[in-house]
Amino acid sequence: MKIGIGSDHGGFELKEHIKEYLEKNNIEYVDYGTKGKDSVDYPDFGKAVAEGVIAGEVERGIVICGTGIGISIVANKVKGIRCALCSDTYSARMSMEHNNANMLALGGRVLGVDLAQEIVEVWLKSNFQGGRHERRVNKISALDC
Ligand code: RB5
Numbered sequence: 001m002k003i004g005i006g007s008d009h010g011g012f013e014l015k016e017h018i019k020e021y022l023e024k025n026n027i028e029y030v031d032y033g034t035k036g037k038d039s040v041d042y043p044d045f046g047k048a049v050a051e052g053v054i055a056g057e058v059e060r061g062i063v064i065c066g067t068g069i070g071i072s073i074v075a076n077k078v079k080g081i082r083c084a085l086c087s088d089t090y091s092a093r094m095s096m097e098h099n100n101a102n103m104l105a106l107g108g109r110v111l112g113v114d115l116a117q118e119i120v121e122v123w124l125k126s127n128f129q130g131g132r133h134e135r136r137v138n139k140i141s142a143l144d145c
Pocket of ligand 1: 008009010011025042065066067068069071
């Protein structure tokens with residue numbers, strides 16, 4: 001599975017940690033930036049990763065800003081994206097099993113590195129359950145315009 005990852009300056013350090021985790025686990029990724037700690041605008045990076053997911057450049061996306069809020073709002077504006085902002089592993093699992101979330105958002109100023117890594121690990125290992133959840137996700141997709 002190839003992952004797209006992106007952040008603003010508020011999520012930069014956590015992004016670098018998550019990249020290390022992906023490398024250690026032989027998970028391919030594309031880094032959509034930002035490339036350093038200079039102040040940037042999170043919409044640019046949320047949009048880039050979301051468009052990468054929709055274009056099929058990557059299968060799933062991980063986006064990080066200070067809280068994870070702004071960058072998840074941006075990602076969810078892109079047609080076909082279901083981006084889940086998670087601060088715990090249960091929500092991360094449910095976001096895949098029930099919501100088929102194709103993107104995960106994290107708060108770089110909210111989460112410790114170890115918890116963030118566990119959230120990513122659980123999310124990557126989880127799969128959509130389909131069934132009644134498919135009907136509900138289809139109702140979300142019907143709102144895309
Ligand atoms: C940047 O200071 C901060 O606003 C951003 O990282 C994010 O938390 C926005 O939601």
